[in-house]
Amino acid sequence: xxxxxxxxxxxPFVQYALIVGVLIALCSALLxxxxxxxxxxxxxxxxxxxxxxxxxxxxxxxISNNMLFVLPVTVICAILLLRTGNNTRIKGDAAxxxxxxxxxxxxxxxxxxxxTSSNVSGDVCSTLFGSTSILTLTPVEVWLTIGLSVVVLGVxxxxxxxxxxxxxxESFAHGTGTKVSLYNLLIAVLIAVIIVIAMNLVGSLxxxxxxxxxxxxxxxxxxxxxxxxxxxxxxxxxxALAGIIISIAxxxxxxxxxxxxxxxxxxxxxxxxxxxx
Amino acid sequence: MALIQCKNLTLGYDHKxxxxxxxxxxxxxxxxxxxxxxxxxxxxxxKALLGLIxxxxxxxxxxxGLKPKEIGYLPQQTIVQKDFPASVxxxxxxxxxxRMGLRPxxxxxxxxLAKDNMEKMDITDLANRCYRDLSGGQQQRVLLARALCxxxxxxxxxxxxxxxxxxxxxxxxxxxSQLNRRDNITVxxxxxxxxxxxxxxxxxxxxxxxxFFATNKEYQKTDFYKSFAEEKEGx
Ligand SMILES: Nc1ncnc2c1ncn2[C@@H]1O[C@H](COP(=O)(O)OP(=O)(O)O)[C@@H](O)[C@H]1O
Ligand SMILES: [Mg+2]
Numbered sequence: 001x002x003x004x005x006x007x008x009x010x011x012p013f014v015q016y017a018l019i020v021g022v023l024i025a026l027c028s029a030l031l032x033x034x035x036x037x038x039x040x041x042x043x044x045x046x047x048x049x050x051x052x053x054x055x056x057x058x059x060x061x062x063i064s065n066n067m068l069f070v071l072p073v074t075v076i077c078a079i080l081l082l083r084t085g086n087n088t089r090i091k092g093d094a095a096x097x098x099x100x101x102x103x104x105x106x107x108x109x110x111x112x113x114x115x116t117s118s119n120v121s122g123d124v125c126s127t128l129f130g131s132t133s134i135l136t137l138t139p140v141e142v143w144l145t146i147g148l149s150v151v152v153l154g155v156x157x158x159x160x161x162x163x164x165x166x167x168x169x170e171s172f173a174h175g176t177g178t179k180v181s182l183y184n185l186l187i188a189v190l191i192a193v194i195i196v197i198a199m200n201l202v203g204s205l206x207x208x209x210x211x212x213x214x215x216x217x218x219x220x221x222x223x224x225x226x227x228x229x230x231x232x233x234x235x236x237x238x239x240a241l242a243g244i245i246i247s248i249a250x251x252x253x254x255x256x257x258x259x260x261x262x263x264x265x266x267x268x269x270x271x272x273x274x275x276x277x
Numbered sequence: 278m279a280l281i282q283c284k285n286l287t288l289g290y291d292h293k294x295x296x297x298x299x300x301x302x303x304x305x306x307x308x309x310x311x312x313x314x315x316x317x318x319x320x321x322x323x324k325a326l327l328g329l330i331x332x333x334x335x336x337x338x339x340x341x342g343l344k345p346k347e348i349g350y351l352p353q354q355t356i357v358q359k360d361f362p363a364s365v366x367x368x369x370x371x372x373x374x375x376r377m378g379l380r381p382x383x384x385x386x387x388x389x390l391a392k393d394n395m396e397k398m399d400i401t402d403l404a405n406r407c408y409r410d411l412s413g414g415q416q417q418r419v420l421l422a423r424a425l426c427x428x429x430x431x432x433x434x435x436x437x438x439x440x441x442x443x444x445x446x447x448x449x450x451x452x453x454s455q456l457n458r459r460d461n462i463t464v465x466x467x468x469x470x471x472x473x474x475x476x477x478x479x480x481x482x483x484x485x486x487x488x489f490f491a492t493n494k495e496y497q498k499t500d501f502y503k504s505f506a507e508e509k510e511g512x
Pocket of ligand 2: 353
């Protein structure tokens with residue numbers, strides 16, 4: 001068993017998968033803390049469906065490098081959604097649900113009508129639930145992910161204190177001179193970028209899980225923002241590593257395996273939280 | 278020159294006007310209470326004073342070299358805050374954000390300032406506790422300490438005692454009164470509690486069907502207050 005794993009670790013595609021998996025897990029966990037606290041848990045879901053719809057459109061239009069289309073569309077939607085959420089919460093919720101369902105339906109419809117592939121439902125399934133594409137990453141994709149992750153991490157660490165202030169109390173932060181709308185914009189862009197990258201890993205349907213589970217687990221147990229943030233990052237990285245290795249060893253689907261482990265860890269933290277209290 | 282002066286202020290959202298032609302001024306050391314019905318626009322006025330929303334008409338002039346960042350604010354509590362996983366220390370420190378500019382991390386002086394203000398609000402022993410585990414009164418003290426980190430001059434308080442029991446409410450009022458008298462911090466406070474307004478404030482701004490600004494003494498001579506006091510006697 002161990003020998004088999006060590007053998008797998010020799011392959012570049014496994015190394016790539018692990019690097020990308022860990023980085024995406026790290027970034028989505030950090031942003032997840034903000035989104036869960038801001039009551040935007042569903043934005044991950046909504047945006048991933050938007051990205052799915054955009055991919056379908058890109059395929060129909062025959063755009064060869066679909067990232068160039070999918071990323072801007074998702075970023076714009078993220079900005080619009082986070083903006084509506086600012087003023088009136090209920091409308092923001094409804095907007096997310098509407099865009100989420102709408103993009104999913106239109107995306108599937110387009111793929112069904114225009115796809116040249118003989119296996120439409122197979123294609124859809126792999127976009128939604130994550131394909132084996134994490135095991136077929138090219139060095140360019142790996143470097144792209146590394147670059148974007150470094151940017152996300154850098155921004156998060158540099159603006160950590162401001163992020164805490166704005167997340168806890170937007171009115172106070174705004175009133176004492178923090179440029180709140182700028183930070184909301186920044187967070188919207190970051191989350192869109194992460195979601196588009198993460199689609200390679202777990203597919204659009206399971207991104208929400210990657211965003212919310214580590215944060216929710218950490219919040220069960222830790223009592224400071226720093227504790228929650230750091231713990232959430234560790235939990236997420238651990239689950240991603242374990243998930244990828246298990247899925248390679250037992251040939252289960254990568255995304256679903258990672259989420260299953262996340263659920264398991266959440267249950268453990270939930271119990272620990274109850275005991276501690 | 279007045280610390281804050283409002284001239285012919287008209288406030289509202291979209292096409293709905295909430296407050297029209299309001300003029301008043303606040304001097305250093307004043308204790309102004311803003312009273313009025315729910316939905317009459319008290320919070321809106323406070324947001325305008327903070328520069329969070331623009332007046333439809335009229336102007337707000339800051340005097341005495343008061344910078345926008347030097348106003349400490351205690352907003353109405355939001356649901357986001359109720360179960361927020363952050364320690365008391367972390368939250369009080371966010372009060373120093375305004376003075377940081379682009380510097381990402383807190384300096385020694387700012388950490389000391391946070392410590393001093395926690396001392397002042399008597400929450401030093403709660404420093405490492407989680408905000409969501411505190412009682413309502415303790416949470417308000419934390420937010421007050423945070424506001425004090427942002428200002429030496431003016432505190433804007435939006436219903437600081439809502440949801441607190443009578444004993445804690447009284448303590449909170451005394452604490453605010455002490456900041457006003459001992460530290461000479463100007464206080465502008467929204468409250469439903471006309472009795473408390475009359476007891477503690479130097480000036481009262483009444484918002485509603487009839488909007489008027491008066492010193493505490495003048496206010497007690499108005500017909501509105503007399504009918505309020507009579508009703509109170511009746512009970
Ligand atoms: N962002 C907003 N957009 C539109 N209307 C608002 C907004 N915020 C508050 N209002 C409306 O303005 C009125 C006054 O609100 P507010 O100033 O919060 O009253 P108060 O604090 O006196 O209870 C309410 O009717 C409220 O519905
Ligand atoms: Mg109000």
